[in-house]
Amino acid sequence: MTCLIALAYTLGPFTVSLITNSEGSVGTRWAYRSIFVAQYGFAAIATAFVFFMPESPWWLASKGRDEKALRSLKRLESSSSPEETMKHLANIKVTLEEIRRETAGVTYLECFRKSNLRRTIVSIAPLII
Known part of the structure; x- marks a missing residue:
């Protein structure tokens, strides 16, 4: 999408x-x-x-559907070997775990506080324009 x-x-x-x-x-x-x-x-x-279109492997991995995520990765990376596809899925899972740790207890209100407010304005400005 x-x-x-x-x-x-x-x-x-x-x-x-x-x-x-x-x-x-x-x-x-x-x-x-x-x-x-x-x-x-x-x-x-x-x-x-x-x-x-295949489902997003990132979304499938975040929901714990590893087999479907692996199939989706195989469809998207048709030229990759099975070992590379497994490494990519492992990398996705590690990244998702890091994201979970970094965003634990964070709310959307954080986007509008101090230095995050500037980042929020910079990221929204092109869409507003």
Whole structure:
């Protein structure tokens, strides 16, 4: 989903600008409707392909579904050997454990305190713009 959103944010505005450039002088109702149709088209295509995408191995590992995470990694890393896939899963599990230790007892309120407030503003600013 993250890749599809990034793709939609990249190709969507490009497509809309092409449509606006060519349809901007047209006086019919389709001059503005074509932009909406193009944006919904990207959503429809993404929805059609979402069922063929494997689950995130990170999410599966965080929920304790190691066998499914391993299968998902094999699908995503088809050229890797089984040993490399097992090492990748072990690395994911170690990273998830570190994240659990670092974020134990932390709330979202921490994002708005002292130096974290600046980081929060910097990370949100591009989305607001």
